[in-house]
Amino acid sequence: QKEVEQNSGPLSVPEGAIASLNCTYSDRGSQSFFWYRQYSGKSPELIMFIYSNGDKEDGRFTAQLNKASQYVSLLIRDSQPSDSATYLCAVTNGFGNEKLTFGTGTRLTIIP
Amino acid sequence: DTGVSQDPRHKITKRGQNVTFRCDPISEHNRLYWYRQTLGQGPEFLTYFQNEAQLEKSRLLSDRFSAERPKGSFSTLEIQRTEQGDSAMYLCASSYSYNEQFFGPGTRLTVL
Numbered sequence: 001q002k003e004v005e006q007n008s009g010p011l012s013v014p015e016g017a018i019a020s021l022n023c024t025y026s027d028r029g030s031q032s033f034f035w036y037r038q039y040s041g042k043s044p045e046l047i048m049f050i051y052s053n054g055d056k057e058d059g060r061f062t063a064q065l066n067k068a069s070q071y072v073s074l075l076i077r078d079s080q081p082s083d084s085a086t087y088l089c090a091v092t093n094g095f096g097n098e099k100l101t102f103g104t105g106t107r108l109t110i111i112p
Numbered sequence: 113d114t115g116v117s118q119d120p121r122h123k124i125t126k127r128g129q130n131v132t133f134r135c136d137p138i139s140e141h142n143r144l145y146w147y148r149q150t151l152g153q154g155p156e157f158l159t160y161f162q163n164e165a166q167l168e169k170s171r172l173l174s175d176r177f178s179a180e181r182p183k184g185s186f187s188t189l190e191i192q193r194t195e196q197g198d199s200a201m202y203l204c205a206s207s208y209s210y211n212e213q214f215f216g217p218g219t220r221l222t223v224l
Contacts, residue, residue, distance in 0.1 A: 043215040102154025
């Protein structure tokens, strides 16, 4: 079992709709959870992080964490074509001070 | 405030040659991380430094790989006797203490 699992996609969402990206992790000791966006040929760009159970909102993005279910998700509201990218879920065992363990990423395509 | 910078951005080398990459973190970031990413995969942790101390090194990192951060500022990653399997994007990230990691643009290595 992989430590961090994501559906590789592609996930196609119409422009203006909500995109929902999911991630599960195997280590119950995981403390910090991150979502990175990666455009083709570019490096990962941090878009959200969450440490506590519940929801965290930042603009059009909402991260959701459920530690009991070992599940973290990212919602993108009012999806735009510029949101088309690969979204990487990453976890650490510390409070952002240790290595990131990444999933393989979910490729998201927003259809105009 | 400039972001993380990496040099070179691209490197093509022949099998058996040595290569060295440089990473300059965001100023005042005391932690520096190296990752490697191959096509279709998430970044994979290699090693990280707090100031000049190398605190963790992946078991996947062979003896051909070495990293330094001599004065706690920039870091170098050297690969000796390169192999075709070393072809990948090498990513550097930095953070301030327990905070989030920000990635540089990466160095794309191609071993012929």
